[in-house]
Amino acid sequence: MAKLTFKGGIHPYDGKELSKDKPIVELSAEEVMVYPLSQHIGAPAKAVVGKGENVRRGQLIAEAGGFVSAPIYSSVSGVVKAIEPRRVASGDMVMSIVIENDGLGVEEEYEATEYPEELSGEEILAKIQRAGIVGMGGAGFPTHVKLSPKEPEKIEYVIANCAECEPYLTSDYRRMLEEPEKLVGGLKIILQLFDKAQGIIAIEDNKPDCVKLLRDLTRGETRISVRTLQTKYPQGGERALIYATTGRKVNSSMLPADVGAIVNNVDTIVAVYRAVKEGIPLMERIVTVTGDAIKNPRNYKVPIGMSYTAILEAAGGFATQPEKIICGGPMMGMALFGTDIPVTKTSTALLAFSKDAVSAMEPGPCINCGRCLEVCPGRVMPSRLADAAEHFDEETFLELNGMECCECGCCSYVCPAKRPLTQEIKSMRKLQLAKRKR
Amino acid sequence: MSKQFHVSSNPHVRSASSTAGIMLLVILALLPAAGVGVYQFGYRAALVIVVTLCSTVGTEFIYGLFRKKTTITDLSAAVTGLLLALNLPVTIPLWMAALGGVFAILVVKLLFGGLGQNFMNPALAARCFLLISFPAQMTNFISTGEGALDAYTGATPLALIKSGQDVNIRDMILGNITGTIGETSVIAIVIGACILILAGVIDLRIPGSYLVSFSCFVLIFGGHGWDPAFLSAQLAGGGLMLGAFFMATDYVTRPITVKGQYVFGIFLGIMTGIFRIFGPGAEGVSYAIILGNLLVPLIEKVTRPTAFGWEGKKHAK
Numbered sequence: 001m002a003k004l005t006f007k008g009g010i011h012p013y014d015g016k017e018l019s020k021d022k023p024i025v026e027l028s029a030e031e032v033m034v035y036p037l038s039q040h041i042g043a044p045a046k047a048v049v050g051k052g053e054n055v056r057r058g059q060l061i062a063e064a065g066g067f068v069s070a071p072i073y074s075s076v077s078g079v080v081k082a083i084e085p086r087r088v089a090s091g092d093m094v095m096s097i098v099i100e101n102d103g104l105g106v107e108e109e110y111e112a113t114e115y116p117e118e119l120s121g122e123e124i125l126a127k128i129q130r131a132g133i134v135g136m137g138g139a140g141f142p143t144h145v146k147l148s149p150k151e152p153e154k155i156e157y158v159i160a161n162c163a164e165c166e167p168y169l170t171s172d173y174r175r176m177l178e179e180p181e182k183l184v185g186g187l188k189i190i191l192q193l194f195d196k197a198q199g200i201i202a203i204e205d206n207k208p209d210c211v212k213l214l215r216d217l218t219r220g221e222t223r224i225s226v227r228t229l230q231t232k233y234p235q236g237g238e239r240a241l242i243y244a245t246t247g248r249k250v251n252s253s254m255l256p257a258d259v260g261a262i263v264n265n266v267d268t269i270v271a272v273y274r275a276v277k278e279g280i281p282l283m284e285r286i287v288t289v290t291g292d293a294i295k296n297p298r299n300y301k302v303p304i305g306m307s308y309t310a311i312l313e314a315a316g317g318f319a320t321q322p323e324k325i326i327c328g329g330p331m332m333g334m335a336l337f338g339t340d341i342p343v344t345k346t347s348t349a350l351l352a353f354s355k356d357a358v359s360a361m362e363p364g365p366c367i368n369c370g371r372c373l374e375v376c377p378g379r380v381m382p383s384r385l386a387d388a389a390e391h392f393d394e395e396t397f398l399e400l401n402g403m404e405c406c407e408c409g410c411c412s413y414v415c416p417a418k419r420p421l422t423q424e425i426k427s428m429r430k431l432q433l434a435k436r437k438r
Numbered sequence: 439m440s441k442q443f444h445v446s447s448n449p450h451v452r453s454a455s456s457t458a459g460i461m462l463l464v465i466l467a468l469l470p471a472a473g474v475g476v477y478q479f480g481y482r483a484a485l486v487i488v489v490t491l492c493s494t495v496g497t498e499f500i501y502g503l504f505r506k507k508t509t510i511t512d513l514s515a516a517v518t519g520l521l522l523a524l525n526l527p528v529t530i531p532l533w534m535a536a537l538g539g540v541f542a543i544l545v546v547k548l549l550f551g552g553l554g555q556n557f558m559n560p561a562l563a564a565r566c567f568l569l570i571s572f573p574a575q576m577t578n579f580i581s582t583g584e585g586a587l588d589a590y591t592g593a594t595p596l597a598l599i600k601s602g603q604d605v606n607i608r609d610m611i612l613g614n615i616t617g618t619i620g621e622t623s624v625i626a627i628v629i630g631a632c633i634l635i636l637a638g639v640i641d642l643r644i645p646g647s648y649l650v651s652f653s654c655f656v657l658i659f660g661g662h663g664w665d666p667a668f669l670s671a672q673l674a675g676g677g678l679m680l681g682a683f684f685m686a687t688d689y690v691t692r693p694i695t696v697k698g699q700y701v702f703g704i705f706l707g708i709m710t711g712i713f714r715i716f717g718p719g720a721e722g723v724s725y726a727i728i729l730g731n732l733l734v735p736l737i738e739k740v741t742r743p744t745a746f747g748w749e750g751k752k753h754a755k
Contacts, residue, residue, distance in 0.1 A: 007746075010453070012451055012453070013451070167451065239746065239747065243746075249746060249747035249749070250747055251745065251746065251747030251748050251751075252747075254747065322443065323443065323444050324443055324444045324445075324446075324450060325443050326450055330448075330449060330450045330451045331448060331449045331450075331451070332448050332449070333448060333450065334448070335443070335444065335445040335446055335447075335448075335450065336443060336445070337443060337445055338443065351450075353450070356444040356446075356450070357450065357451055357452050358444075358446050358449075358450060358451075358452060359444050359446060361452060364457050364512060364553075365552060365553045365554040365555070366554045367457055367460070367514075367553060367554050367689050367690055368554060368689045368690045368692075368694055369460065369689045370689070370694045371455075373694060373695070373696070373743065377746060378745055378746045379743050379744065379745050379746040380743070380745050380746075381694065381695070381742070381743065383694070384694075400742070401745040401748070404745040404746060404747075404748070407448070409448050409449030410449075412448075412449050412452070413449050413451065413452055413453055414453050414455065415452075415453075416453075416455040416456050416457050416459065416460055417456075417457050417554075418452060418456070420446075420447060422447065422448060422449060423446075423447035423448075426447065
């Protein structure tokens, strides 16, 4: 069978061998845990605990600030030490609840559901909403909102995004190998919401073991199929993935639901399973800690709220002094000023590179080679968009469809002149999005 | 904070390709044609190459001194110098070759803003400048008698065809003919083109549409009907192969859009046909390409790609 794919994209060095063969290790919480109130797209959560209050593990500490928002739960038992602004990965200061871990591990009682298939759609959505689940692939869009499209009967595909196309990241891979039944279980629960939908588990062909495992596991399932994708970045980008698996195209003015598709990432689907089946709210996630400057690269199951510094220590610290550390993957992740920031619901990885490939390169003039056009999954003209952005020519930027950029970074990656194309386009896009809101 | 980390926008990894690397590949790909030229026309061909190289790289270097920025390391001036030399007859006075180099780099490239900003191919513009200024010396294709083409004098194959005489296709493909230093051997040029295609530096969109549309034009308007010998002589003769693979494909002066590249190639084929068949001279490639260069902004404007997911839809502005 022909491999499913999209037009454009790149094949960067994937670095996955550093961490892919080691089982996930569970980390225990540290003494002080930090829970930013904004770990998702939408309104920030509102704190419902006060300073000095005792909390248990699994207790609600901040409620959703609206429909497009998500509640936050404590991942430790202890005392609320402060509610104050703390630095997060993006570099911003965000109001956060700081909890001192008492180490007693006093835990809430969870209400498990033995037969999730007997639940109604509303009950499932309520459980997902209550658990505070958001898109854990990095975007952080509240999952209950994504799963409540205007016309649920028109959803034909529920796609499990198991592409993991970002180089170096292996958290989804490990999750699929170690807990595949939870992924399948979560997908079945989501399929209960959409009567007409087919479930697609979409995996890049560099993970044949996962493909085989999930095929075996879903053998009797009539509503779930496992599809193999060509290994190529950004195969796991939402628009690329929908196109590869269904042949349907989503542009920037549409939602996936407009073409009858809903996409969720592996960790998110597992969180849905845990929330609905076991009644456990979102309190932990898998984080890949890797890069050539990390002593023991591997995946960790990390309580949300733990600092990057603590994870780093668990991974044996730095092998060499890194020049660059990144929250997320090398293509779309954010460079960090330091490791003193908390793990949130959307922290996919911590990368440390001994050499920063970017600052070592001197950008030159564009030679018009056209490589950026060839690799752009949005089929726009990155070099011209960057020119327009650089000269602050908003009109040209919009005329050249600058808003169709998904900021995947392919153009900067291939540019022989080493121009920061993605950066230029990104900043102009940010400005235009802010203008639209006004 | 005790440790300082680099902070920059994504992506944090880059491919290994570089401007200088691409230019180096182009130089490598031009070496077979240059080699055949030197073998055929003797040491003076090497001398012309060295003079134009020194002239283009030297001009860029001196200009860089004033701008306090060295740009010769991107190797683009060297590519221009080599291309220009391959487009000159071996008998050209050396000062003229040097002047061509200065014109190419200073007037055509640097004064328009340097690499990436020129709207005409510098080497070709310089060739045309020399052709107009010194027509006699630029079309003096008499062998110096030093190389393999001992005492082979006279007209180029294209000029012979134009005056109704027969030419030897085998010699044209091997390079046993007169012409400019780098244009005589089809085999050497195609070897170079294969290097560039395999390395991903160029693709067949422009050369392919150029050669195909030119062939069609010659078959229809050439006055010879279906005459394979005439067609092959037209394809193998003059600067067509060198132009199609090495100059029409110049990144800076060809359209960046995929559709635009086909349009550009077809336009060049038709213009070359018109110049060769209806024009007074036997040659037409150089003029066709620089004329095509001028139309690039227009071609790009009408061949913009459709963004993903907008096929057949109207953009909401």
